[in-house]
Structure formats: C-alpha cells, structure tokens
Amino acid sequence: MKYQKWDQAAPDRKAVLALRESGLPALASLALCARGVEDPEAARAFLSAGEGELPDPFLMKDMDKAAERVALALERGEHMAVYGDYDVDGITSTCLLTRFLRERGGRVTPYIPDRLEEGYGLNREALNTLRERGVSLIVTVDCGITALEEADYAASLGLDLVITDHHECKERLPRALAVVDPRQKDCGYPFPCLAGVGVALKLALALTPPEEREGVLEDYADLAAVGTVADVMKLTGENRAIVRRGLSRLERDPRPGFRALLRESRAEDRGVNASTVGFTLAPRINAAGRMGRPALAAELFLTDDPIRAEELSRSLCALNRERQQTEALIFQECLARLDREPAQRRRAIVLAGEGWHQGVVGIVASRLAERYACPAFMICLQDGKGKGSCRSFGGFNLFEALESCAGLLEGYGGHALAAGFTIREEQIGAFRRRIEACVEAWTGGGGLVSTLEIDAELPDASLLTLEEVEGLDILEPCGAGNPKPVFSLRCCTVSALNEVGGGRHLKLRLTKGGTVLDAIFFSTTAADAGVAPGDRVDVAFTPQINEFRGSRAVQLQLCDLKAAPTRMEAERAVYDRLRRGDALSPREAEALIPSRAEFAAVWRYLNGHARLGRVEDTARRLARGVSRTYGIKETVMRTLVCLDVMDERGLIRVEQSTDHLRIDLCQVERKVDLEGSELMKRLRRLAGEG
Incomplete structure (x- = not known):
C-alpha cells in the first residue's frame, strides 16, 4: 500500500439517482455527490462556474489606490517596473501585467530576481538598479507582502511602491502606496484564494472600463490560468472561472509562447486541460526560475515572434532535463541519509546540506513529504547561512509553524502548504526540535497518517465505459479543491503485469466480474506494489482514456492497491x-x-x-x-x-x-x-x- 488509510466516501444513492435522472453521467454523478453536490440545481451551478461575471476588482482592499497610481503613471508616461517572482505564478503575473500596460502605451520594465543570486522578493540591489534606470513606480506581483524593510528602502530612494500579492500576511504590512492582497484580514473580497496572477489580472481589470473588461479577460485568461494551476490554487469559485476561460484560449488560439512550448513538449495535439498545465507546461516554465534563468520564460510569453518562441521553448525543455538530473541526485542523497536515521516517530524531516541547488530543493521536499508521510524542510547551506524550502503533509500549516519559529529565523513567507525561510546554521538544531513539537501538538501526539481520499466504490466494473469516462470531463478543470475523481474496485484479479518506462512504472491487466481492465501504476515496480499474476487486489484509481495508434480505450491510472481480503x-x-x-x-x-x-x-x-x-x-x-x-x-x-x-x-x-x-x-x-x-x-x- 502506498497510503496507510483509504478514506472512502459513500454517496447517497437517491442523490446519485437524482443527478443521473437530470442527465448527468453516472461516474460524474457519483463524484459530485461524494463532494456534497447532491441536487441537480447545485450541480448545474457548480458545472456552469465561469459563465457569469467575476467579482468587481474594486471590492479588493486598496485596489482603488493601486489603480489610481498606475493610471497616473500611464498618463504621465512614467517608467514603471513590474517586479515578480521566479516561479510560474510570478512569471505569468509579470508577463500579464507587463503586456497589459505596454498595450496601453506604458513604459514598462519587467523584473524577476535571480533565485540563486538574489533570492525571493524585493531586495535593495534590485531597487537600486531600477532607480538608476529611471524607474519611478514599482508594482510587485506575487511578492512583496512581507517586504517591510525593502518597502522603507524603496521610499528612501524616492520610489513609489504598489504591492500586489496573494501570500499569507503577517501582523505588520509594508508601507506602500497600496497593498493589494485578498488574504488581508480586513480585505473582505469574496474570493480570497486567488493566485498572484489572479490578483494581477484584477488590477488589469480595475484599469479597464467596465464595458471592455470582457475583452481583457479573454486576452489574458491563458496566463492567469497557467499561473493559477501551477501554484496549486483551489479550482473553485473565481479560480474555476478563470482557469476554464484560460484553458479554452490555450486550446483554441494559444499565444506564440504557449504554442511553441506545447509543441516542444509534444502536447500540442493531445488537448489542453489542467493536467497538461500542471504536469507538462508548469515544470518547464518553473525550470527557468529554478535553474537561475527566469528571463527566458518571461521572454517566451512576452514575444510575439514564433521563431524566437521556438528557440526559447527548446531552452526551457533543456533546462527542465537538467533540473530533473540535479533533483534526482539530491533526492537519492536524502534517502541515503534518512535510511541511516531511526524512523521511529519521525514527525518531520529537517535536512541541511552544503552545495545543494537552491532551485530544486522544494521539489525534493515535496517528494520526501509524500514518501515519508510528514512535512519536509530542506535547507541549502552556504557560509553558515541557510535558505530553506518546505512542503506540507496531511494539511499541516507551514506558515503558522514558521511563525512559531520566528525567533530562530532570519525571515520567512509563503502559504500553509508551501513556504520558504532563511536561517543561520547554528539555529537548525533548535529549529528541528521546534518543528517536531509543532507537528506533535498539531496531531495530538498521534502522528500523521497518509490518507487517500476516494470518491466512491464502483458497484460494477462495467460502468467503466468510454462514454462514462469521457463524461467525467464535465468536472474539468480539476486540481486543488476539485481533484480528479478517484474510485475503487474490490477483489480484482491480476491476470498479467509488466514493468515499463525502463522499469520505473508498472502496467497491469485486471479482471473483475468478466470485465477486463488495463491499468498503469506510475513510479511503482512490481516489488514496490508486492503483486504477482493471480493475486486478488483492491484498487483505487482515476479512470482515463488512453489513445494509442488511433485506438481509444479506458485505462485505470492507479493511485494505490492492496491485497484484497478474504470474503x-x-x-x-x-x-x-x-x-x-x-x-x-x-x-x-x-x-x-x-x-x-x-x-x-x-x-x-x-x-x-x-x-x-x-x-x-x-x-x-x-x-x-x-x-x-x-x-x-x-x-x-x-x-x-x-x-x-x-x-x-x-x-x-x-x-x-x-x-x-x-x-x-x-x-x-x-x-x-x-x-x-x-x-x-x-x-x-x-x-x-x-
């Protein structure tokens, strides 16, 4: 078993029947009811999200001040800088606002700090550079909410500062002309879960007359969708509306940068959904920032030259391959270190190392958190100082944990599920003890349990038809807050299996009540799964359509399997x-x-x-x-x-x-x-x- 516990919902039979009678497919009805959408009217409202108007951008605190100052800069012809972050959300935010302002005659310099040389967020050297270039107004996107000292320094240089961000806010906010962040306690915006690029889009809409906002949304929803999905924002409410529009644009008429990247990653003809963004586009865009070259990705989405877009896409894919190799080396080193440590009652992983690549340790932290079922903190050491990236497990709130460790840290910021921090090497031992105490207090001493959420057990394998699996598309876009449906089947017989992808993945043929099913279990070998032909297993899976040489068939993408109990x-x-x-x-x-x-x-x-x-x-x-x-x-x-x-x-x-x-x-x-x-x-x- 990959998961210690399967948490299986039991949708109400009458509610499922009511949705089916309203015209919805059976599998989609099961998934909706498992998630609390139990009557046809509620289902219609959920599935039609995105067809109505988005909330007024001016409902967001300080949006009026931000829009007024940017509009003034456009009117005066001031030199502005859009200052972003080096991840996908930050890059798409930077490109969105830069393109929008330039198309309205703005003189705009996009600025994304070098992850390896400058680190995250505003820094004094960058502020000095921008001031020397004649910039008078800086608008941050996807960063700035914790930049207290940097905001004061910008003011001392005579720079006006407008902050737009979506990260968690501390008690004290930076001193700026406007601070736009829907997570502010007194903001009151009806949907606080926007990505950084979502907030940037709202600023663009605030600068647009109401009668023209629909056109702006159509023009920039693709960038907003990619940043939202990549930053693992909840795909509910306004995010669902933005992402649905953006995916439609990506599939119908992608801008040159996205078209080239889809072609280079061999995804151009497969249809574009949230999974395409999350598992194909996002890693390649992220690689630019992780490997210290975010300007490549920014240029890709700012250029209108198809030939240049092709060149940049090839560079991003090459950087992604380099990132994968570097990540694999660090991951194996961490596994070796953890194998030498006692595993009893491991509440959290806190590892530090010299020479680690700062750009990839966040991904390693994610893999370790999943493998060991606990939060993971990775710290890159250099000259007695550490830069850390951490990832959550089981809903543990990282931001609150880092807040409780503030006295041991030089700085910190981020979300509940992913965050970053800086720390001196001599404080790491105390930090590890404090984090372990936080996890113990959060779990009540019981420890974290890896749990797989299952929407429903299928009563019959014959439900897994092409038509029914295709019917699950009505739930798209799927992602955080609206994951792809997971179903289970009991007592399947393994009739055949073989390892594919160089031995990295497991392909199985299952039989259940006369129905034969093909399945794939990624990143798992036969030894890992502990199965052999003839075994009877319970399986949890997401059904999908596999297309090969012109034929289409249902395939189960396994999430987990376990030995089936006797009757x-x-x-x-x-x-x-x-x-x-x-x-x-x-x-x-x-x-x-x-x-x-x-x-x-x-x-x-x-x-x-x-x-x-x-x-x-x-x-x-x-x-x-x-x-x-x-x-x-x-x-x-x-x-x-x-x-x-x-x-x-x-x-x-x-x-x-x-x-x-x-x-x-x-x-x-x-x-x-x-x-x-x-x-x-x-x-x-x-x-x-x-």
Missing part, C-alpha cells in the same frame, strides 16, 4: 465499520440487512442450542450452523447484525471478545418488533430505503 475478512471489516459508526456505502448497508427468514432462523437456532439459557460459540461457527440447519444463505456479518438487533430489543444479551460470543436468552412475554430497532433504521437509511 470472511471483508465481511467482518464492514461489520466492524458499522459498529464504529463509520460511513457505509448503500451497497454495503444493503448487504448487512437480514431478512425476516434470517432473523427467524437465528432465533430458532439459539433456542435449540442453548444450555441453561446460554449459547457460547464463534461467529463463524454460529453462522455456518444457522445456514446448515435451516437451509438459508447466511453470512457472518448478517448473523452478527441479527444478534445486535435482538440484543437491542431485549431478546438476548450478547458479550463479544475477539471472535468468541456469549449469548444469554432473556425471558420475554410480549411480541418484539425487530424493525423498530435503531440499528435496522440506520441500515435502511444508509441503504436508501428509509
């Missing part, structure tokens, strides 16, 4: 979940409901085998005895439900220890209504009967 183990597991009060699927609840004949058979069997009013036996032998004596198909779990209901209604008293049952029969003079049992009522509600 006895499976039955007992469902019964135990019932006893704990866990969610059950309608099919599971239905399978637990005894018939009148089964109740009667259990009651007669107990009366016939009681000695001095007591029966002692195991659940398995008792169920087998009832079945053989009365010729009915009895299961262990329904036998146990019969006993629980009779106990609740006062007919018997049951004591269970492991699998041993001690059952005392009670003297009852009246007729007992077993259907009046609270347990039976609950089971019928879960099964959709009540």
